[in-house]
Amino acid sequence: MRTPPPRPFDHPSSSPRSIVALVPFALALLAAVFLLLKATGLTGTGGGPKREYYEPVPEEASGRLRRLSPHAPSTPRTGLSATLERACGETEPHVPAWIDHLSSLEENCPDMSEGERRELRRWAVRQCGAWCIWDLSTPEQVGWHLESRCFKRFDSREGPHVCDQWWFQRPKVELAEAHQEERRGRGRGGT
Incomplete structure (x- = not known):
């Protein structure tokens, strides 16, 4: 009498039960x-979590940061320049x-x-x-790029732009948050 040919899953190591038994082990390993x-910081696009935006530096800390930074100008900043300095610091060269370019938009970008100008400065702080x-305020690849001495508006929907290569650095701000911020500004006498 001949033995019937082997059927799939006749071998004990290839049975569905043995495969199912490996699933919890594989999930635990993953x-x-x-x-x-995650503990070593090797996930994501950089070494650690990306900051959504920059917290403003308290006014009294601004002078201390200025003294510590070799890149800061020696004269104290006032007005918009001081606001940008408090928000961003001047620790990078x-x-x-x-800050000087953003503070002089009136002269450089008539x-x-x-x-x-207000929108540009609003998003520059972040x-x-x-x-x-x-x-x-939009999920599109839209913004401003410094050309010569002036920030010029660009819209990547109209064609490729040099800033497209930096899209990954765009802060991940939810549009709802942006609209709430805009509404809060209107409540304080803003436009």
Whole structure:
């Protein structure tokens, strides 16, 4: 008498039960690897969590930061410059020039409307030191880019732009949060 040919899953190591028994082990192994990577900071696009925005530095700390930074100008800042300095600090070599450009939009960008200047400065505080400043009120690749001495508006929907390569650095601000911030500004006598 002949023996029938083997059927799939006749071998004990290939049975569905043995495969199902491995699932909890595989899940536990994946969880352990994920926790290990998270603990060492190797997950994500950088070494650690990305800051959503920059907290303003208290006014009294601004002078101390200025004295500690070799990049800060020697004269104290006032008005908008002081606000940007408190929000961003001047610990990086390019930040003082960045603050100077944003503070002198009226002279450097005479064609820019006051509303556009206000929007640019509003979002610049959340993107300290960036030469491509994203408009955080929209999910589109829209913002301002420094050209010569003036920040010029760009819209990547109209064609590729040099700032597109920095899209990954755009702060992850929810639009609802941006609209709430706008409404709070209106409540304080803003436009």
